[in-house]
Amino acid sequence: MDVSNSGPQTTGSEDWPSDWLRATLGFLALRALSAGPSYGYAIISELERHGFGTIKGGTLYPLLTRYETAGLVTTEWRAGAGGPGRKYFALTDQGRAELTRLSADWRRFATISTDYLNP
Amino acid sequence: MMQQTSDKQWFDQLVMELRLRQVHGSAIGDTIASAKELLNDTGQQAEEAFGSARDYAAALELPSAPKHEWVRKALWPALLGLLAFLLFNQAVVSWTRQELLLVSPAQLILLATPVVLIAFLPFYLDAVIRRIWVCVGITAICMLSGLFSAFATPTNRAEAWLALDPLPWLIGGALVMVVLSLRNTVRSFHSEDDDDITSPLSGPTESTGAGARAMVQVTNWLFPILALAMLGLALAFR
Numbered sequence: 409m410d411v412s413n414s415g416p417q418t419t420g421s422e423d424w425p426s427d428w429l430r431a432t433l434g435f436l437a438l439r440a441l442s443a444g445p446s447y448g449y450a451i452i453s454e455l456e457r458h459g460f461g462t463i464k465g466g467t468l469y470p471l472l473t474r475y476e477t478a479g480l481v482t483t484e485w486r487a488g489a490g491g492p493g494r495k496y497f498a499l500t501d502q503g504r505a506e507l508t509r510l511s512a513d514w515r516r517f518a519t520i521s522t523d524y525l526n527p
Numbered sequence: 528m529m530q531q532t533s534d535k536q537w538f539d540q541l542v543m544e545l546r547l548r549q550v551h552g553s554a555i556g557d558t559i560a561s562a563k564e565l566l567n568d569t570g571q572q573a574e575e576a577f578g579s580a581r582d583y584a585a586a587l588e589l590p591s592a593p594k595h596e597w598v599r600k601a602l603w604p605a606l607l608g609l610l611a612f613l614l615f616n617q618a619v620v621s622w623t624r625q626e627l628l629l630v631s632p633a634q635l636i637l638l639a640t641p642v643v644l645i646a647f648l649p650f651y652l653d654a655v656i657r658r659i660w661v662c663v664g665i666t667a668i669c670m671l672s673g674l675f676s677a678f679a680t681p682t683n684r685a686e687a688w689l690a691l692d693p694l695p696w697l698i699g700g701a702l703v704m705v706v707l708s709l710r711n712t713v714r715s716f717h718s719e720d721d722d723d724i725t726s727p728l729s730g731p732t733e734s735t736g737a738g739a740r741a742m743v744q745v746t747n748w749l750f751p752i753l754a755l756a757m758l759g760l761a762l763a764f765r
Contacts, residue, residue: 447564448561448564448565448568449564449565449568449569452565452569464576464577464578465562465565465566465569465571465576465577466576466577466578466582466583466586469561469562469565469577469587470583470586470587470588473587473588473589474588477588477590485557485560485727485728487728493560493564493727493728494564495557495560495561495564495727
């Protein structure tokens with residue numbers, strides 16, 4: 409994934425309640441890695457581009473570190489072209505399965521919540 | 528310039544916080560490199576992107592060495608070295624004057640003070656590192672107890688609680704110091720014990736220069752060097 413390859417959806421920054429982001433950032437970060445290995449700034453830019461606001465490094469990196477410990481992602485340092493290296497995060501099979509499970513759970517939860525809000 | 532200075536302070540504090548958590552040097556190097564990578568991409572200041580260094584180090588929950596491994600590996604040998612050095616110092620003056628080593632209870636308590644303070648260091652290490660006045664206070668107590676122990680030295684055998692032949696204590700203290708220094712020297716050359724902070728891409732980033740290596744060896748041989756200086760002084764002023 410590359411920051412320069414911006415997707416079609418550019419919904420701008422949003423100021424969502426921090427509780428909402430705290431609850432969903434885990435599988436959103438996994439989703440951001442589903443297209444292929446990516447690095448910190450690219451993940452933050454991807455989430456920002458899709459309207460989740462600017463996620464801080466102090467929030468993202470501890471999450472990815474925990475996922476690495478749990479075996480959901482692997483990391484690899486790649487030398488940068490003329491600049492510092494980049495730490496790439498990639499989904500493992502376990503991470504992909506977890507993303508599938510959490511996505512399904514979230515869709516079910518969102519449907520129930522939406523149905524309840526719109527009787 | 529201001530940003531570079533505050534970021535440097537932030538990174539220094541991050542390294543200290545991770546060291547306090549017994550995180551391995553390679554993991555610290557990885558954390559620093561990934562944080563610098565993001566700051567380079569965003570142009571943010573470290574505090575702005577990651578919050579306080581202390582909170583960030585805690586949030587990372589990086590794997591750490593067993594909590595008291597450094598006590599076994601570093602503190603106990605250092606404590607033994609200090610004890611040997613203190614015994615050597617007490618014995619060296621008596622030996623150069625060809626007198627008995629006279630010891631009073633007050634002197635023993637004063638000499639034991641720094642040993643006890645260092646032995647309990649794991650319980651208050653955080654406070655020593657985070658609060659300068661705790662560090663200054665502990666250092667002052669150690670220095671004053673050493674100073675007062677000189678005044679508490681018995682002047683004659685009647686005042687002494689113990690009267691010992693100084694030579695075995697002198698030789699014993701010297702042997703312990705040399706053995707510990709040799710052990711530390713061997714360990715510092717042993718790659719398995721290498722806990723330097725290493726960059727994930729370019730290898731060691733700190734403490735690898737000739738000056739740093741020389742400093743490690745001076746530290747390893749600090750007690751024997753000081754003991755030799757004390758022996759020289761005692762011989763000069765006998």
